[in-house]
Amino acid sequence: xxxxxxxxxxxxxxxxxxxxxxxxxxxxxxxxxxxxxxxxxxxxxxxxxxxxxxxxxxxxxxxxxxxxxxxxxxxxxxxxxxxxxxxxxxxxxxxxxxxxxxxxxxxxxxxxxxxxxxxxxxxxxxxxxxxxxxxxxxx
Amino acid sequence: xxxxxxxxxxxxxxxxxxxxxxxxxxxxxxxxxxxxxxxxxxxxxxxxxxxxxxxxxxxxxxxxxxxxxxxxxxxxxxxxxxxxxxxxxxxxxxxxxxxxxxxxxxxxxxxxxxxxxxxxxxxx
Numbered sequence: 001x002x003x004x005x006x007x008x009x010x011x012x013x014x015x016x017x018x019x020x021x022x023x024x025x026x027x028x029x030x031x032x033x034x035x036x037x038x039x040x041x042x043x044x045x046x047x048x049x050x051x052x053x054x055x056x057x058x059x060x061x062x063x064x065x066x067x068x069x070x071x072x073x074x075x076x077x078x079x080x081x082x083x084x085x086x087x088x089x090x091x092x093x094x095x096x097x098x099x100x101x102x103x104x105x106x107x108x109x110x111x112x113x114x115x116x117x118x119x120x121x122x123x124x125x126x127x128x129x130x131x132x133x134x135x136x137x138x139x
Numbered sequence: 140x141x142x143x144x145x146x147x148x149x150x151x152x153x154x155x156x157x158x159x160x161x162x163x164x165x166x167x168x169x170x171x172x173x174x175x176x177x178x179x180x181x182x183x184x185x186x187x188x189x190x191x192x193x194x195x196x197x198x199x200x201x202x203x204x205x206x207x208x209x210x211x212x213x214x215x216x217x218x219x220x221x222x223x224x225x226x227x228x229x230x231x232x233x234x235x236x237x238x239x240x241x242x243x244x245x246x247x248x249x250x251x252x253x254x255x256x257x258x259x260x261x262x263x
Contacts (some may be wrong), residue, residue: 018212020163039151047202056260069149073213075161075169075183075186075216076183078161078166079165079166079168079170080170080171082233082239083159083229083237084229084230084234084239084241084245085245086225087158087229087230088226088229088252091252091255091256092156094259095259096141098259105233112258113258113259113262114260114261115258116254116255116256116258116260116262117253119251119252119258120251120255120256120259122248122251122255123250123252124248124252125248126245126248127244127245128248130242134239135237135239135240136149
């Protein structure tokens with residue numbers, strides 16, 4: 001019983017970290033690419049310049065580092081938890097973006113989008129009530 | 140229309156197939172019990188010596204490039220809701236390919252997530 005609770009807490013904490021890292025990673029990549037400007041593919045020289053600007057952009061590198069970290073957490077959590085528990089729970093990131101947009105940036109959010117956020121939260125809540133692992137672990 | 144449906148299928152089935160392959164790899168590698176880099180990194184490295192890891196990466200790459208192609212032909216407000224069915228397909232894959240036991244409560248949660256993701260992306 002205690003093992004199941006520990007496993008659930010450990011898995012949900014890992015999923016929460018994964019969701020935060022992937023959301024932050026996406027935001028930093030997006031900010032980096034906005035700082036760089038529209039990608040110019042009119043000539044090899046212009047494309048090369050854009051490539052160099054990407055290579056020296058701190059936001060892009062931090063975003064990539066966070067996404068690599070997120071992939072590592074994903075691999076780690078899949079070593080002990082069910083795929084059918086982890087994958088839909090990670091969809092929580094879809095619910096976080098509109099909420100952050102509303103709270104931090106003051107963006108208007110349509111009612112139908114709030115309904116979507118509510119469905120995701122309810123869905124993840126139901127999934128979190130199930131056993132995180134239903135197969136035998138390999139040691 | 141046929142082209143869009145074909146690529147939608149590729150995105151959903153290759154994406155979930157890739158993740159299931161990576162899950163199978165991690166289950167073969169064994170449970171990660173320590174986050175100390177000295178123990179963790181060799182274990183993660185061992186995953187890259189297994190064919191199923193590379194099959195997973197290949198399938199995810201095919202899915203990703205198909206998603207880019209889909210986004211170039213269709214608006215994101217169509218593509219992301221349509222690919223939300225990946226969550227349901229993923230659970231079917233987990234049940235029949237990985238042998239996970241999926242309870243009714245988990246199914247209900249997954250279906251709510253599918254609907255929620257579709258609504259959030261559609262209303263963008």
